[in-house]
Structures are given as structure tokens and as C-alpha cells.
Amino acid sequence: MITPLFRRSHLPTHRDERGITMILVAVCMVALIAMAALSIDVVTLYLAREETQRAADAAALAAAKLISVSGITGLADPDTDPSSWTKICGGSTSLASIIAQAAAQENGVAGSAANHVTVTYSAGAGPGNQDCTPLSAQFGVNPLVTVLVTRDGMPTLFSRIWSRATNSVSATATAEVFNPSNSGSLTPGGDVPPVTPRCVKPWIIPNTDFQTGSYFVNPTSGAILNQTIVLNGGGSGNSGIGEALTLTNACGVGADCTAQENSTPGPSSYIPALISPPAVAVPPSCASVDYQNAIAGCDGNTVYACGTVNGATADLTFNPGADTATAAACMIRQAGQDTIDVSSYPFQIKAGPSNPIAPSNQVITSSDSIVTLPIYDSSSNLPNLSHPQVTIVGFLQVFIDNVIPGPGPATGSMNVHVLNIAGCGNDASTTLSAPGTSPVPIRLIAPQ
Numbered sequence: 001m002i003t004p005l006f007r008r009s010h011l012p013t014h015r016d017e018r019g020i021t022m023i024l025v026a027v028c029m030v031a032l033i034a035m036a037a038l039s040i041d042v043v044t045l046y047l048a049r050e051e052t053q054r055a056a057d058a059a060a061l062a063a064a065k066l067i068s069v070s071g072i073t074g075l076a077d078p079d080t081d082p083s084s085w086t087k088i089c090g091g092s093t094s095l096a097s098i099i100a101q102a103a104a105q106e107n108g109v110a111g112s113a114a115n116h117v118t119v120t121y122s123a124g125a126g127p128g129n130q131d132c133t134p135l136s137a138q139f140g141v142n143p144l145v146t147v148l149v150t151r152d153g154m155p156t157l158f159s160r161i162w163s164r165a166t167n168s169v170s171a172t173a174t175a176e177v178f179n180p181s182n183s184g185s186l187t188p189g190g191d192v193p194p195v196t197p198r199c200v201k202p203w204i205i206p207n208t209d210f211q212t213g214s215y216f217v218n219p220t221s222g223a224i225l226n227q228t229i230v231l232n233g234g235g236s237g238n239s240g241i242g243e244a245l246t247l248t249n250a251c252g253v254g255a256d257c258t259a260q261e262n263s264t265p266g267p268s269s270y271i272p273a274l275i276s277p278p279a280v281a282v283p284p285s286c287a288s289v290d291y292q293n294a295i296a297g298c299d300g301n302t303v304y305a306c307g308t309v310n311g312a313t314a315d316l317t318f319n320p321g322a323d324t325a326t327a328a329a330c331m332i333r334q335a336g337q338d339t340i341d342v343s344s345y346p347f348q349i350k351a352g353p354s355n356p357i358a359p360s361n362q363v364i365t366s367s368d369s370i371v372t373l374p375i376y377d378s379s380s381n382l383p384n385l386s387h388p389q390v391t392i393v394g395f396l397q398v399f400i401d402n403v404i405p406g407p408g409p410a411t412g413s414m415n416v417h418v419l420n421i422a423g424c425g426n427d428a429s430t431t432l433s434a435p436g437t438s439p440v441p442i443r444l445i446a447p448q
Contacts, residue, residue, distance in 0.1 A: 045154060048110045049169045052149050055107035055114055056173035057444055059147040062103035063089075063096040063119060064175035064442040067143050069365055070095075070346050071241035071397075071420045073440050074181035075227045077140045082133040084229055087346055089121050089132035089143070095346060097130070100147050109151040109169065116150040141183050144445075146174045179440045180306075181394070181423040182223035192222055193432035194306035194424035197395060197439050199298040201371045202273035202291060203247065203324070204314055206378030207393055210246075210268035211239035217394040217423025219377050222307070224421045229345050233417065241418055242342050245398070247373075249321045249412040257316035262384040270373070274315040274387055276301040286330035291320065295327035304374040307428020310389035312374055317386050321412035328414060329403040331368055336360075338367040340399045340417055347419070349399065369400045370419065372439050377426050394423035395439035 067073065070088050078085040089096045097119045104117040120128025123139035128146050132139060150170040184192040207215050211234060215225050226240040233244030250269035251257035257271055265271055272291060281287040281297030294302065305311030332338070336354030340347055349367050351358035358364050376390035383389070397420035404413040422439035434441050 044110070045167060045169060048151060048154055049171065051107070051109045052114065052151055052169050053171040053173070055104045055109060056147050056149040056171040058107050059100040059104035059117065059119070059149065060145050060173040060175035061442060061444065063100035063145040063147065064143070064177045065365055066096045066099050067145070067177045068438055068440040068442050069370075069419065071229070071418075072140075073143065073177055073179035073420075074141060074224045074422065075229070075241070077137040078133045078135050084345065085133050086131075089145075091131045092119070096145065100145070104147065104149050109149075110154060112151070114149045115152045116148075118148040120146045120148075122146065138186050141179055141181065141186060143177045144174055145177075146172060148172050174445050175442055176445050177440060177442050178434050179420075179422050180222055180428070180434065181217060181421065182221050184221060184425070191429035191432060192307060192424050192427075193434055194308075194428040195395065195422055195434045195436065195439055195441060196306065197304075197372050197441065198300055198435070198437050199372070200302070200304050200395070201373055202275060202294045202299065202302065203270035203320075203373050204273050204312065204376050204390060204392075205247070205270045205373055205396065206265050206267065207375050208267040208378060209239050209243075211235070211243060212237060213267065216375055216396060216421055218425065219379060219393050220425050220427065222394060222423030222425035222428070224423060231344065232342055239418075241420070242345070242347060243418045244342075245416050245418065247398075247414045247416055248410070249319070249324065251316075251319045251321065253321070253409050253411075254319060256318050257314075257320075258386065260316055260382055261386070261388070262381050264378050264381050270320075271314045271316065271382075272318070272320040273302060273304075273374070274313040275299065276303070281327075287327050289323065291315075291318075292323050292327035295324065296331045304392050304395075306374075306392045306394065307424035307426060308430070309391050309426070311392045312376065313387050313389050314382070315387060322406050324412035324414075325403055325405050328400065328412075329405065332400050332403065333368065334403055337400075337402070338364070338369045340369075340401070342417055347417075367399070370397065371400060372397050375423075391426050392424075393426050394421065396421055397439050 100119045105113045121132035122128040122144045152168040154167040184190045228240035230242045248269045250265035275290040277290045279290045279293035279299040281293040286296035287293040333354035336352045338352045351362045353360045373396045375394040377393045398416035401415040404410045
């Protein structure tokens with residue numbers, strides 16, 4: 001028998017490969033499960049990091065809002081008036097720090113409150129301080145609040161298989177408060193960045209304090225002249241934050257305001273602003289004309305350019321008394337309006353029975369009774385025009401206690417308390433501005 005030239009090698013049969021596929025599938029499944037588990041834990045930590053950032057943002061803004069509405073910015077420096085500043089931001093037991101802690105805790109992280117919330121204050125670059133009172137004059141004009149929120153012991157689903165160590169996430173947010181008053185003395189070049197608040201009410205008031213007869217703000221630098229905090233409304237010759245005023249209709253009971261041409265309205269009186277339509281009121285039932293809409297709602301079209309010559313226009317073609325009384329009473333829900341307690345500082349605003357959000361008598365930081373008014377440079381008489389242009393040198397934020405209804409000579413008058421003063425002078429920067437809904441605006445900024 002002839003031997004074949006090529007011998008057939010012994011090749012494995014399919015019967016020999018049985019079980020290999022199952023082993024490969026098992027190995028792949030382990031790898032896939034490990035990758036899926038790692039992805040789930042990574043996503044969990046990522047979402048927790050986002051929740052931590054939201055908690056830090058909310059906490060920083062809450063503390064900044066408290067500083068803004070306190071009325072203390074632009075007054076005495078923290079290191080020269082520590083008694084007032086201590087109550088606002090003087091350590092962990094101060095109001096701003098307490099509110100920041102509460103806001104951070106309310107914004108849960110992975111279903112639980114944050115473990116650690118640290119609140120610090122600073123004046124520009126550099127490390128923060130938990131007590132703001134040693135800080136410089138710059139902090140009094142432009143406070144910065146930084147909040148660090150940390151959540152330890154983060155729950156994970158699978159990574160604990162490889163490690164017993166716990167995970168933690170943290171985030172930092174910084175919010176600033178800005179009052180332009182006298183800020184030119186602290187900025188390079190001496191520029192005063194003016195504020196440009198929205199929803200300003202159309203009541204232009206002269207730069208004259210009723211109690212003292214002096215300016216509210218220095219018409220050149222914008223510095224606040226009465227740098228005091230007064231209790232119980234102050235009194236004769238005693239003015240500042242907390243001062244009680246009666247804003248009166250400068251036009252009297254005549255058919256229009258033409259009597260104010262070539263004159264200066266008296267202290268604590270107002271003339272109507274020329275509205276740039278359309279002004280929107282919510283609810284619409286509060287108003288029927290643009291002037292009333294600008295009071296009862298938010299007038300975002302009329303510009304009050306602080307520190308710019310002829311930055312606003314008055315309207316002396318009508319008498320605002322009855323319109324003011326109707327719209328302002330509706331705005332504050334006069335039948336059950338919010339109230340303010342000025343017997344001690346910081347002042348407390350409490351919800352009234354008609355407050356649509358908060359229960360009656362609860363302490364609040366926002367209210368429809370808080371309004372912003374433009375202050376014009378009244379160092380010279382108004383022009384002899386029906387629509388005289390004026391220079392806005394600052395803003396007054398007041399709390400409306402009540403509106404005096406008509407008919408009568410006091411129709412359209414309002415009893416108010418001063419909450420904030422912000423001045424920009426008559427020569428502010430034309431390249432910088434600080435927008436917001438308040439004359440002392442707040443905003444989140446990038447970490448310093």
C-alpha cells in the first residue's frame with residue numbers, strides 16, 4: 001500500500017469546542033456589568049454634584065438678598081460701625097449666615113441635606129472671613145458672599161464592592177451685592193458704575209430729605225449723606241434707613257401738573273414720569289391706563305438712566321393723584337397688606353392676610369409693598385415744559401405702609417418707610433452698569 005504524500009492532521013471537532021462560548025459570554029457579562037455599575041455610580045455622583053451646586057447658588061443668593069434688603073450697604077464701613085454689620089454678617093449666628101445655611105439645607109443633595117455649609121464674606125480677591133466686621137470700606141459698597149456646600153457619605157450602588165471608602169461632593173458659589181453710592185472713590189479711574197433697576201415706579205422725587213432738608217445723595221459722587229439707621233421712623237432732624245415719610249402728590253388738586261413748571265417740587269413729594277408704553281400690570285384689573293399699569297405691574301420699557309444728564313422725563317400734562325391712589329392700593333392689596341416692624345434693626349417685614357404666597361404674619365424678604373423710586377437732581381428748577389427732562393442721581397427703595405384714598409387734597413399720598421438708598425451722582429460711567437430688580441442688585445459671579 002502506497003503511503004499518501006500528505007497526511008491529514010488531527011483537527012479538533014465541534015464536539016471539542018463545546019462550553020467555550022459560555023465562558024466567553026460569562027467573562028463579557030462580568031465586564032459589561034462592571035462598566036454599567038461604574039457608569040451608574042458616576043452619573044449618581046455627577047447629579048449629586050449638580051444638586052450641590054444648586055444648593056450653593058441658592059444659599060449665596062439668599063445671603064446676598066438679605067444684605068441687599070437690610071439697607072446697610074453704602075452706609076458706614078463694617079470696621080467703623082460693627083454693631084450694625086454684626087447683626088447682618090457678623091459670624092455664623094448672623095442673619096445672612098443663618099439664611100444661607102437654611103437655603104442650603106432646603107436644597108437637598110441625593111435626597112438628604114448637606115453635611116457642611118460654610119459661609120464667608122470678602123471684599124474682592126483673597127480669602128473670605130466668616131465675620132464681615134473687620135473688612136474694609138469696599139465691602140460696605142460691594143459685599144461678596146461665598147458659600148461652600150459639602151455632602152459626605154454619598155450612597156453608591158456598586159463601587160463599594162471594590163472599596164469601602166465613602167464618596168463626597170462639594171460646590172462653591174459666590175454672590176455679590178452692589179450699591180454704587182460713592183463707589184467712584186474705590187474704583188480705578190473714579191468711575192461710578194450706575195445701577196439700572198427694572199420695575200421702577202413712575203414717581204420722580206426731588207433730591208431733598210423731608211426731615212433734614214439736605215440731599216438724599218451727593219449729586220456729584222452719589223454718596224449717601226444721612227448714613228444712619230433710625231428706629232421707629234426717626235423723627236424731626238433724624239433721618240436715614242428706617243425713616244418714615246409721607247410721599248405727597250406735588251401737583252396738588254389741580255387739573256394737571258403745569259404749576260410745577262419752572263419750579264422745584266417740595267421735599268417728599270413726587271411728580272409723574274412719562275411712561276414708555278406698553279406698561280403691563282398683573283392682574284390687569286389693577287389698572288386701566290399705562291400710568292396705572294406702571295404702578296400696579298412692572299414697567300420694563302421706561303428708562304431711568306442713573307447718572308446721565310436728562311436720563312428721565314416727567315409728565316406734567318395730568319394730575320396723578322387719583323390714578324396713584326387706585327393703582328398703588330391695588331398693588332399692595334391695601335385691604336390686607338404686608339407690614340413692617342421698625343422697632344429694632346434689622347427691620348422685619350411680615351406677610352399680611354392678603355399675601356398670595358406666605359401665610360399671614362410670616363417674616364418675608366420680598367413684598368409687593370417694596371418699591372423703587374427715582375431721585376432727580378433738584379438743584380435747579382424744572383424747565384418750563386410739559387415734559388421736562390431730569391437727571392436721575394439715585395434711587396430710593398421704600399416700603400409702602402398705606403395709600404391715602406380720595407377724594408381730597410391728600411389723594412395719592414402714601415405713608416412709607418425708607419429701606420434703601422442708592423446714589424450714582426450726575427456723572428456716572430457710560431460704559432459700566434449694574435442691572436437688576438433692586439436699587440441694590442445682587443448676582444452670582446465666577447469664583448474669585
